[in-house]
Amino acid sequence: MASDSKEIAFDLQAFRIYNDGSIKRFIPIQFIPPSDDPNAAVRSKDVVIDSETGLSVRIFMPGRRCDANQKLPLVVYTHGGAFCIGSATGLTYHNHLTNLVEKAKAIAVSVQYRLAPEHPLPTAFDDSWAAFRWVAAHATSEGPDPWLNEHADFRRVFVGGDSAGGNIANDVAVRAGDSKLPGVEVEGIFLVHPWFGGKEEDKLYKLLCPTSSGRDDDPRLNPAVDPRIGKMAGRRVLFFLAEQDSLRNRGMAYSEGLKKSEWSGEVEIMESLGEGHCFHLFNPNKDTAAALVDRLVAFINGR
Numbered sequence: 274m275a276s277d278s279k280e281i282a283f284d285l286q287a288f289r290i291y292n293d294g295s296i297k298r299f300i301p302i303q304f305i306p307p308s309d310d311p312n313a314a315v316r317s318k319d320v321v322i323d324s325e326t327g328l329s330v331r332i333f334m335p336g337r338r339c340d341a342n343q344k345l346p347l348v349v350y351t352h353g354g355a356f357c358i359g360s361a362t363g364l365t366y367h368n369h370l371t372n373l374v375e376k377a378k379a380i381a382v383s384v385q386y387r388l389a390p391e392h393p394l395p396t397a398f399d400d401s402w403a404a405f406r407w408v409a410a411h412a413t414s415e416g417p418d419p420w421l422n423e424h425a426d427f428r429r430v431f432v433g434g435d436s437a438g439g440n441i442a443n444d445v446a447v448r449a450g451d452s453k454l455p456g457v458e459v460e461g462i463f464l465v466h467p468w469f470g471g472k473e474e475d476k477l478y479k480l481l482c483p484t485s486s487g488r489d490d491d492p493r494l495n496p497a498v499d500p501r502i503g504k505m506a507g508r509r510v511l512f513f514l515a516e517q518d519s520l521r522n523r524g525m526a527y528s529e530g531l532k533k534s535e536w537s538g539e540v541e542i543m544e545s546l547g548e549g550h551c552f553h554l555f556n557p558n559k560d561t562a563a564a565l566v567d568r569l570v571a572f573i574n575g576r
Contacts, residue, residue, distance in 0.1 A: 283477055288357050290480060294390050302360045305367040312337050315371045319362065319385075320418060322407045326387065328400050330407075331361045333374040333381040334420050344426035346379040346460075346573050349408055349445070351386065351401050353436025353551060355468070356394060356481050361385040365554050372557070377570040380425050382408050386441070394482035398493065401441045402448050405432070409449075412456030428458045431573055432507070435551055436520075439467030443496050450506035459506035461572055465513040465565075466550050469523040470494025489526075497530025505536050511572050512542045513565060518550040543568050 279291040289297045307317035313336040321329045335345070352359045352366045360366065361383035370381050386400035411421035432449070434442040446462045470478065470489040478494065479487030485494070492499035512528045514521050525542075532540050545552065545561050553562035 283480055285355070285477075287355070290357070290390055296357060296390055298358055300358060302358075302363045304360075304362050305364050307331060307362075310336065315374050317367070317371070318420075322404060326400070328387070328403060329361075329385045330404055331367070331370070331383045331385065332418065332420055333370050333383070334424060335374060335378055335380075343424070345424050346377065346429040346431060347408070347421075347425040347427065348373070348377070348379050348381040348431045348433065348573065349405055349442075350381055350383045351397075351434035351438035351441040351445070352383065353434065353438040353466075353468075353554075354388075355477065356389045356397050356437045358388065359438075369554060369557070373566060373569065376566065377573045379431075379573055380420065382421075389481040394478075394485070395493070397437070398441055398444050401445050405445050405449065406454065409454040409457045412454070427456050428460075429575075430457055430459045431461045431463065432459055433461075433463035433465065433569075435465035435467075435554070437468045439464035439524075440469060440493065443467065444493055446506045447492075447496060447499055447501050447504075450504040451501045459508075460575075461509040461511065462505075462507040463511045463513065463569060463572060464524065465553075465569075466515055466518050466520060467512070467524050467527070468520055469496075469527045471523050471526070495527060495530065497527055497534050502531070503535030503537075505538075507538055509539045509541065509572070511569070512540070513569075514542060514544040515548040515550060515552060516544060516546045517548060520550060541572075 282292045283290040287300050309316050309318050316336045317333045319331050370383050374381050384401050384404040386397040410416045412427040414422045432442045432446050474487040485491045489495035514524050553565045
């Protein structure tokens with residue numbers, strides 16, 4: 274039976290999920306090969322970190338203009354895509370991370386977590402936490418990857434992502450604070466147009482995570498209610514919001530909840546007026562997109 278004749282459970286422009294748990298994705302992922310050219314402005318490579326699950330990361334590092342003896346800020350990034358689409362190796366995120374790494378003079382590890390609904394939530398969260406632990410294993414300079422061993426400054430670690438990836442990044446920061454991984458200091462967390470929950474059921478999230486209520490009593494949809502929030506890693510959290518984003522109010526609500534929680538760090542907000550959800554990825558040449566990236570670069574560089 275053709276997939277279009279199946280009963281549809283959820284339908285968006287980018288994908289369609291059916292009641293039998295299958296998915297039809299309408300936007301093909303364009304794989305961009307990494308480039309380990311030391312003469313390039315930014316080098317990149319793919320590393321499989323779990324052969325059983327296929328979990329991998331794409332690592333980005335400054336190339337020709339990088340001081341070989343300089344320790345660089347480390348960014349662990351989780352991409353967006355409603356937990357169903359997107360890829361660390363696709364054109365959009367490869368270009369975004371390349372641009373960020375070149376401007377910030379940082380190392381970035383972009384997580385290729387497994388997608389729902391083939392891998393129901395919390396798989397994406399657990400994969401990203403496994404990737405963060407793999408990265409943290411390099412804090413003693415004895416990990417399996419030489420780039421991280423030699424160049425990453427584990428006293429300046431940043432965790433972030435956009436949309437659903439912002440949700441995942443926050444979960445990683447909560448787990449990192451609760452676990453206290455040795456040698457790792459999370460300086461900041463950045464959440465770009467994050468996907469958090471509200472009082473009404475988030476039907477897509479509920480579909481992808483059947484064990485969740487789909488509402489703001491779920492700590493992953495509203496981390497402010499997580500009993501571990503007071504120990505969340507990071508001294509600063511930067512929220513990027515967009516005025517015309519349907520998720521804007523949810524992000525604002527979590528920022529206010531975080532301020533009232535036991536967590537003692539600083540909360541900052543940058544709102545892009547007149548813009549919608551993840552506009553900077555779809556239109557990276559816009560002045561507002563450049564301003565967003567420049568603010569993130571300043572955040573990573575301690576300004």
